[in-house]
Amino acid sequence: MILEDPDGAARELQCLALVWTWDVVGPQRCDAFVADSITGLAEEVHKLVTSLNDGDRWVAAVQRSVIALHLAHSLAVHFRLLYDSENHLWQLVARRMGEPWRRLQGAALGDGNQSFEETCKAALELYRLAADTVKDLLSEEQSRVVTYACELARP
Numbered sequence: 001m002i003l004e005d006p007d008g009a010a011r012e013l014q015c016l017a018l019v020w021t022w023d024v025v026g027p028q029r030c031d032a033f034v035a036d037s038i039t040g041l042a043e044e045v046h047k048l049v050t051s052l053n054d055g056d057r058w059v060a061a062v063q064r065s066v067i068a069l070h071l072a073h074s075l076a077v078h079f080r081l082l083y084d085s086e087n088h089l090w091q092l093v094a095r096r097m098g099e100p101w102r103r104l105q106g107a108a109l110g111d112g113n114q115s116f117e118e119t120c121k122a123a124l125e126l127y128r129l130a131a132d133t134v135k136d137l138l139s140e141e142q143s144r145v146v147t148y149a150c151e152l153a154r155p
Contacts, residue, residue, distance in 0.1 A: 002014070020082075021082075022080040022082075030077050030078070030080065031078075031137045032137075033074075033077055034074050034075075034077050034078045034134050034137055035134065035137040035138050035139065035142055036142075037070065037073070037074040037077075038071075038074055038130060038131055038134050038138070038142075038146060039138065039142040039145050039146055041066075041067060041070060041071065041074070041127060041149075042145050042146055042148070042149035044063050044066045044067050044070075045063075045067065045124060045127050045149040045150075045152055045153050046149065046152060047059065047063045048060055048063035048064055048067065048120060048123065048124060049124070049152045049153065051063060052117070052120055057116065060116075060120050061116070061120075063120075063123075064108060064119055064120045064123040065109075065123075067108070067123040067124070067126065067127055068105060068108035068109050068122075068123045068126060071093075071126055071127065071130045072089050072090050072093040072105075073089070074130065074134075075093045075096070075097065075130060075133065075134075076089055076092065076093055078133065078134055078137075079093070079096050081093070081096065090105060090109070093105075097129065097133070100129065101126070101129055104122045104123075104125050104126050104129070105122075105126060107119055107122035108120075108122040108123040108126055121155060124153035124155075125153070125155075127149065127150070127153055128150045128153050128154075131146045131147075131149070131150050
């Protein structure tokens with residue numbers, strides 16, 4: 001809701017947003033973002049696995065949440081999803097990725113009766129699914145980083 005816009009800047013921005021498409025960004029930049037973000041989340045996988053092994057539940061909870069929240073953003077760009085509210089993002093990605101993703105995402109976000117360890121394992125499995133989905137976008141170096149993180153994430 002725009003309450004005051006004397007020079008029309010907000011209206012102009014709103015009009016631009018309504019006609020915006022992923023073409024403005026271009027496929028190469030989108031794909032590079034996705035590859036970089038999935039590779040970057042490999043660090044969070046390492047931290048989650050280490051904190052679980054060390055029994056540091058707070059750090060594990062944070063890392064689990066970071067992974068579960070950020071993967072949806074990366075995949076939204078990968079699938080070129082548009083949404084009017086971030087509140088819909090996780091459901092849109094779940095619909096696109098299918099039932100295994102929906103179930104794991106729900107578990108990683110704490111939507112059920114899973115144990116703490118199960119929620120963390122679900123986040124790790126989400127990472128593996130996302131990595132597999134975008135593997136063709138990764139450079140050789142990124143692929144090595146992501147593959148190693150996926151190996152760490154194995155049960």
